[in-house]
Amino acid sequence: MFDWEICQEVQLLQEVHGKTPVFNIEDSRVWKVGKDSGYSVKSVYALLRGPFEGNSMFVSLWKTTDLPSTQVTTWKVLINSIATKVNLERRGVLVDTNICSFCRMAVESTKHMFFECKIAWLVWNQCYAWMGITSVDHVDPVSHFLHFNLLNAPVQVNVVWSSVWIVVVSEIRKHMNKHIFQGGVINLSEVFIVAQLKA
Numbered sequence: 001m002f003d004w005e006i007c008q009e010v011q012l013l014q015e016v017h018g019k020t021p022v023f024n025i026e027d028s029r030v031w032k033v034g035k036d037s038g039y040s041v042k043s044v045y046a047l048l049r050g051p052f053e054g055n056s057m058f059v060s061l062w063k064t065t066d067l068p069s070t071q072v073t074t075w076k077v078l079i080n081s082i083a084t085k086v087n088l089e090r091r092g093v094l095v096d097t098n099i100c101s102f103c104r105m106a107v108e109s110t111k112h113m114f115f116e117c118k119i120a121w122l123v124w125n126q127c128y129a130w131m132g133i134t135s136v137d138h139v140d141p142v143s144h145f146l147h148f149n150l151l152n153a154p155v156q157v158n159v160v161w162s163s164v165w166i167v168v169v170s171e172i173r174k175h176m177n178k179h180i181f182q183g184g185v186i187n188l189s190e191v192f193i194v195a196q197l198k199a
């Protein structure tokens with residue numbers, strides 16, 4: 001018997017260890033996410049939204065009038081599921097290196113790609129100057145986004161501020177993708193001006 005066959009048997013024995021077999025019931029598939037073990041679109045939606053469901057931060061995200069595709073991109077950034085090299089590697093997708101494609105000075109994580117990398121950092125600085133913000137110290141996506149939600153401000157004001165954040169993140173993503181798949185140099189002013197116009 002090959003080693004891998006032994007390994008599989010050992011793994012199976014570990015999985016069934018301590019479990020009591022149930023007889024006289026036909027095998028069937030079980031959807032464990034739903035409350036009643038039955039599959040439903042609602043349960044998939046809840047699974048995808050994860051622990052953030054109902055979070056006020058996401059309420060302001062979905063309240064903006066940005067395009068749904070743009071909202072989804074930023075939502076993925078906030079829950080760290082956007083396709084960066086670090087995340088692709090974590091999912092078992094083969095990448096030649098996890099080093100940032102732009103600066104080649106750090107691993108390409110979500111926070112690096114959108115907030116720490118020189119390109120993103122320069123775009124954000126233009127945005128801060130435009131909005132009258134001195135700076136935002138946080139590079140964690142959620143903390144950064146929350147800086148664009150003003151305390152005690154009317155909902156409509158925060159929707160506008162959230163919209164600015166969303167389009168800047170989205171434009172950074174779009175231009176970085178363009179650079180990765182089509183080559184060329186990223187024009188920082190263009191990234192910000194497009195974001196500004198959309199906002």
Ligand SMILES: [Zn+2]
Pocket residue numbers: 100101102103104105106112113116117118
């Ligand atoms: Zn970088």
